[in-house]
Amino acid sequence: MFxxxxxxxxxxxxxxxxxxxxxxxCVLVFAWQLSLGGRGEQMAVFSFGLIPAVLFGYAELPRELQVAPAWASVVTSMFLHGGFLHIIGNMLYLWIFGNNVEDSMGRGRFVVFYLLCGTAAAMAQSIANPASEVPMIGASGAIGGVLGAYLVLHPKANVRVLMWIIIFVTVINVPALIVLGVWFIGQIWSGVSTPTSDDGGVAFWAHVGGFVAGVVLIPFFKRPSVAVLQPAHSQAFSTMPPAEAVRRRGSVPSAGSGRGPWGDPP
Incomplete structure (x- = not known):
């Protein structure tokens, strides 16, 4: 099943x-990475990626790679990605869930929220393996915070999911509680079952740390008028053909004049 x-x-x-x-x-930075070529991109990852051993003082980069202070890599690493699937997956999740979280708190607060979640994610992964000399890159941790916040705000919201089982393809409404809950449990399971090493791989504890940070921070960042545990706007587990799902994308209530869904003026 896919x-x-x-x-x-x-x-x-x-x-x-x-x-x-x-x-x-993120897309512009990724394009810049690709423009550097193989060795140049590798040097950029070591210069701007988060290396726990360097952050905690257990190791030091060669002088030619010391472009920014070690602490700054906590932020710069959030905008680098390791390949097309990496950036496409991250940006898809940010596009789906980020707009409502940003809407709940406003633009300025969302910037701070996003960076705090990314920082929490970076520290969670670094503490899990502080002597690692492998660069950690990607927006996954910060986006994990967005997912955690979304789950608190909209657990009953439905996510249109394209499901492909062998030759059977359909689009089904799946509650966010299931989509994001399964994702979070999967990150914990993968983090526990995957030994920490210097061989690289997926930073599962960064995902977990970011998600938990989002859950904890959202009550302090959302506007007071924004309710948590908001209801769904469509029927859970209803299905439709993919072509119809694309056509009906525009039928989802859109922004407009008047009062917003929480009673606030836009």
Missing amino acids: FIPLYDDNPTVRTPIVTMAIIAL
Whole structure:
């Protein structure tokens, strides 16, 4: 079975400028990485990626790679990616879930929230293996925080998921509680079952740390008028052919004039 989340059923009041800006920045940085060539890209990853051993003072980069202070790599690492599947997956999840989280708190707070979640994710992975000399890159940890916040705000929201079972293809509404809950449990299971080493791989504890940070921080960052545990806007587990799902994408309530879904003016 293969499935891909496509979009959710939640309307937004404001255009998600910050979410789109983060996606654009990540794409531009990735294009820059590709332009460097193999060795140049590797040097960029070591210069701007987060290396726990360097952050905690157990190791030191060669002088030619010391472009920024070690602490700055906590932020710069969030905008680097290790390949097309890495960046496509991250940006898809940020696009689906980031707009509603940004809408719940406003643009300025969302920037701070995103960076704090990314920092928490980086520290969680670094503490899990502080002597690692393998660079950690990617927006996954910060996006994990977005997913955690979304789950608190919209656990009953439905995510349109493209499901492919051998030759059977359909789009099904799956509650966010299931989609994100399964994702989070999978990260914990993978983190526990995967030994920490210097061989690289997926930073599962960064995902867990970011997600937990998002759950903890969202009550302090959302606007007071924004409720948690909001209801769904469509029927859970309903299905439709993929072509119809694409056509009906525009039928999801959109931003407009008047009062927003939480009673606030846009």
